[in-house]
Amino acid sequence: MPEATGTDDIDGVQIDLISGQRMEGMASMEKIRMILDGVHDGNIVILEEGLTPDEESKLIEVTMAEISPDEFNGIEIETYPRSGPSDSSLLGRIMGSDDSTAKLTVIGPANQIETLHKDETLISALVSRN
Amino acid sequence: MGLFTELKDSISRVTDRLFSEQEPKRIGIYGPPNAGKTTLANRIARDWTGDAVGAESHIPHETRRARRKEDVEIERNGKTVTIDIVDTPGVTTKVDYEEFTDEMDKDDAVRRSREATEGVAEAMHWLREDVDGVIYVLDSAEDPITQVNTMLIGIIESRDLPVLIFANKIDLDDSSVKRIEDAFPQHKTVPLSAKEGENMDEVYENIAEYFG
Numbered sequence: 001m002p003e004a005t006g007t008d009d010i011d012g013v014q015i016d017l018i019s020g021q022r023m024e025g026m027a028s029m030e031k032i033r034m035i036l037d038g039v040h041d042g043n044i045v046i047l048e049e050g051l052t053p054d055e056e057s058k059l060i061e062v063t064m065a066e067i068s069p070d071e072f073n074g075i076e077i078e079t080y081p082r083s084g085p086s087d088s089s090l091l092g093r094i095m096g097s098d099d100s101t102a103k104l105t106v107i108g109p110a111n112q113i114e115t116l117h118k119d120e121t122l123i124s125a126l127v128s129r130n
Numbered sequence: 131m132g133l134f135t136e137l138k139d140s141i142s143r144v145t146d147r148l149f150s151e152q153e154p155k156r157i158g159i160y161g162p163p164n165a166g167k168t169t170l171a172n173r174i175a176r177d178w179t180g181d182a183v184g185a186e187s188h189i190p191h192e193t194r195r196a197r198r199k200e201d202v203e204i205e206r207n208g209k210t211v212t213i214d215i216v217d218t219p220g221v222t223t224k225v226d227y228e229e230f231t232d233e234m235d236k237d238d239a240v241r242r243s244r245e246a247t248e249g250v251a252e253a254m255h256w257l258r259e260d261v262d263g264v265i266y267v268l269d270s271a272e273d274p275i276t277q278v279n280t281m282l283i284g285i286i287e288s289r290d291l292p293v294l295i296f297a298n299k300i301d302l303d304d305s306s307v308k309r310i311e312d313a314f315p316q317h318k319t320v321p322l323s324a325k326e327g328e329n330m331d332e333v334y335e336n337i338a339e340y341f342g
């Protein structure tokens with residue numbers, strides 16, 4: 001991912017919003033690498049279209065392999081609307097068909113996100129800067 | 131993994147499938163940490179084979195390697211089903227060793243968390259490759275709608291695996307089986323207390339019916 005310039009001297013949290021289009025041509029492992037590279041840098045990664053169940057399973061697996069004490073505790077992940085076979089909510093339809101991957105997904109470093117709460121209509125995250 | 135083992139594995143998977151009529155089905159016991167998976171696996175194993183599967187603990191991530199108990203014969207209504215039960219480490223997306231430092235010193239906590247991460251990765255692998263059905267265990271006193279539960283159920287569904295949801299710990303005051311039924315209406319939910327042995331008849335009936 002191209003580095004945004006001049007972020008070092010700003011005290012803040014970087015958010016990467018990744019379009020479905022950008023993900024389209026990528027292989028599963030490329031997507032997972034891109035997500036975890038972002039999260040390792042302390043960024044919040046938002047995917048316009050989420051991952052497939054298989055990719056989610058691999059994301060968990062790779063995340064586990066990369067956890068290391070005092071450095072990386074893993075990830076927080078939330079999807080909206082909820083994944084599931086009976087997913088035909090309005091947003092789900094607007095965001096493109098009943099395709100179960102068409103779900104907004106928010107991923108961030110576990111140690112920096114205090115609450116990443118979600119209900120039917122809201123994802124709420126509290127992000128610390130360090 | 132070497133090419134040869136990989137080849138061997140895939141051949142054995144094919145033969146597994148060919149002989150699936152005779153071979154016992156491998157039933158993975160999945161769920162979040164501390165749900166009571168090992169307590170359940172031990173109860174099933176003790177009821178039908180006489181010995182246990184692994185250690186239970188109030189500290190999460192007690193199980194850090196998938197453990198298999200083979201050829202568990204369960205008899206229900208004159209029908210016998212033989213299954214292999216696989217007790218898996220509780221799945222999570224994060225592990226922080228500092229959660230364990232109240233209970234043990236730092237070295238042990240770091241070791242526990244490292245083993246836990248390896249165990250979760252292993253459990254995910256089993257789910258993608260090596261199980262024929264899933265018992266998904268939830269602590270019915272906790273909110274079932276978590277990202278891990280939603281993701282895992284989604285992964286299980288995408289693999290077309292038969293799945294039973296076990297609402298465990300119904301002996302607790304805060305237990306709500308309905309909360310689980312409402313969260314996953316597409317699946318059968320069976321209430322039980324693995325620790326107290328409550329409702330095990332229905333548990334075995336459903337195992338025989340779903341995985342037989």
Ligand SMILES: Nc1nc2c(ncn2[C@@H]2O[C@H](COP(=O)(O)OP(=O)(O)OP(=O)(O)O)[C@@H](O)[C@H]2O)c(=O)[nH]1
Nearest residue numbers: 163164165166167168169187191192193220324325
């Ligand atoms: N009250 C109550 N407690 C239970 C029940 N089943 C298990 N427990 C307790 O819950 C705790 C966790 O049980 P385990 O069987 O180790 O849980 P697990 O899902 O294998 O946990 P991990 O291996 O760490 O993922 C232990 O203290 C058990 O005694 C139950 O039906 N009722």
Ligand SMILES: [Mg+2]
Nearest residue numbers: 167168192193
């Ligand atoms: Mg266990």
